[in-house]
Amino acid sequence: MKKEKMKFFGLADYLEEERFLEEQHRNGWKMVGAKKFGLVYVFEKCEPEEYIYQLDFKEDAQAEEDYFQLFEDCGWESFHKLNSWYYFRKKKTENEDENVIFSDSASRAEMAKKVMRMQWLVLLPILIIFFSVSSSFASNASSTVWTIVFTIYACFVVFLVALGIRTYWKLNKIIEDNKSV
Structure with missing residues (x-):
């Protein structure tokens, strides 16, 4: 079952x-x-x-x-x-x-660092695209449809950045906790 x-x-x-x-x-x-x-x-x-x-x-x-x-x-x-x-x-x-699969705290901290690097590799292009789109928005700001699309996209980017900050904070805590062990 x-x-x-x-x-x-x-x-x-x-x-x-x-x-x-x-x-x-x-x-x-x-x-x-x-x-x-x-x-x-x-x-x-x-x-x-x-x-x-x-x-x-x-x-x-x-x-x-x-x-x-x-x-x-x-x-x-x-x-x-x-x-x-x-x-x-x-x-x-x-x-x-x-x-535990990691025999020492340094290995646990290293895994958290790998996850953190991957997060920034994903988030960085999204931010670059957002700032590129922002300049297009400035030139088309009078269009209602464009304003709605940009607002939805901006909310999505803010959500991703907030999630990225939360992830960074948690992973950094894991790294710090494993440095002191």
Whole structure:
């Protein structure tokens, strides 16, 4: 039996996403995939068990065989990929060091830095386009349709910038927390 559950997690919410997936598994539902840009999680009925879910952000697809082998050797099952995010799980053990895919805080901080770089690579072109369109708007400001379109686009850009600032703040906190460990 399968079920689908809609849930949104931003780029910086991967720790919350891991806890959500762990809770689902404890309740007898293991994640088997995602649909609709990762907004809909697909779960399959299973025995309720304590599983650890971990996500890793990998920008390039090179050397994936070695990458997966490393995790497999440590007991992790790779079961899903969404864009640059890789999903892993394994049965929880008493040894807390075995319940994390990153063996040190520097690795955790480095992953957060990769996510932050990716966010700016996406946001920067949107801002450049926005400022380019703004100059066109100034010359066509008398057109009602153009004003409506520009206003909608400006609201969208403000939303994306606010989301980017929130993501930056959360990722920076993760980086700082892992520097002090």
